[in-house]
């Protein structure tokens with residue numbers, strides 16, 4: 166039970182209280198950042214002559230040694246990571262280590278450490294998002310002229326390219342990627358030098374520390390600096406949104422993998438069996454991605470609720486931000502990695518897709534548009550095709566097998582060329598707006614996606 170705060174107390178702290186208060190079990194993850202922040206701070210103290218040159222060097226080198234022997238430190242004896250670093254430093258270099266915390270508070274330090282940690286993690290997560298995006302584009306390229314039913318209300322709606330379907334997830338992930346950059350930017354301000362809440366009596370040069378520690382700028386208000394956790398909320402929101410996107414993909418995979426759909430086949434190495442039913446091959450991975458999403462939302466709610474109504478400035482409630490943040494960081498990384506692997510190893514069963522494309526009702530809109538091209542008002546054309554659909558159901562005749570004279574009973578405008586519409590590519594290629602499922606616009610999306618992946622920072 167080694168602590169940095171003593172003097173004011175006449176009794177030793179109760180053991181249970183100490184444990185309840187302690188954060189070392191989770192915040193030791195910030196060790197490296199606490200050391201780096203300490204080194205920049207020691208240099209700042211030296212520049213204003215609080216530390217002599219040799220004192221500063223002892224501290225900076227001592228902290229460096231701590232980094233190297235991190236594995237050998239018994240963290241359990243300390244209250245939190247900041248105490249661990251400070252007390253280990255004193256143990257290593259002696260009393261001069263006691264000068265490091267001059268004008269510094271754990272309040273400005275913990276916010277600094279957490280921001281540094283999260284900035285590094287965001288860079289890793291950006292790579293993982295990009296990997297998944299790349300997999301989606303490669304698959305979209307492969308399946309840009311393979312067709313499948315597109316759904317609304319989980320009912321056959323219109324024909325789409327498989328590549329187009331895959332690229333819809335690319336579009337979501339691109340927004341997620343851009344959001345990562347945005348939140349990175351929002352947390353890129355150094356709190357160090359804000360002291361406990363009011364600022365510091367030592368005029369440490371904050372901008373120099375910001376530069377040394379890789380921050381774009383310094384926070385503008387010391388009270389806000391030590392009590393703001395928006396950057397944590399930003400990440401909890403980002404990870405919720407990304408998990409939600411991936412849960413939609415996961416759900417579609419579960420559906421497409423069902424016996425009734427059977428559009429895809431999951432690789433044996435990525436599926437699991439049943440303990441009882443020898444016939445089962447289950448999409449557990451997709452289900453877990455879907456299932457874990459709820460906890461991301463839970464952590465976002467927990468973070469927001471922790472901050473709601475919290476008086477300024479620092480309160481110990483804020484310590485609870487880290488388990489939420491760390492869990493979301495770990496989980497989103499593992500979900501991104503597994504989704505990418507899982508997706509790469511999915512087989513698309515083109516024969517099953519073709520079977521579904523024999524549902525000619527999916528061409529109904531194209532046929533209405535055919536009549537429009539021949540001069541009919543859309544609402545009228547819509548009604549005629551509606552009647553054709555009813556006729557085909559009543560007479561149990563496939564919509565695609567109606568004879569020309571049957572069609573002409575509904576409108577004189579029908580000609581033999583209407584049958585040219587009844588091919589998946591024709592239906593897809595009739596879509597001519599940017600962003601649509603035609604070969605032209607799917608190819609354009611793929612090109613734009615590849616450019617994005619190459620140049621996005």
Ligand code: ARG
Nearest residue numbers: 188245271272275479483484
């Ligand atoms: N472990 C604390 C946290 O994570 C560090 C800051 C402690 N500050 C304080 N005034 N007790 O928030």
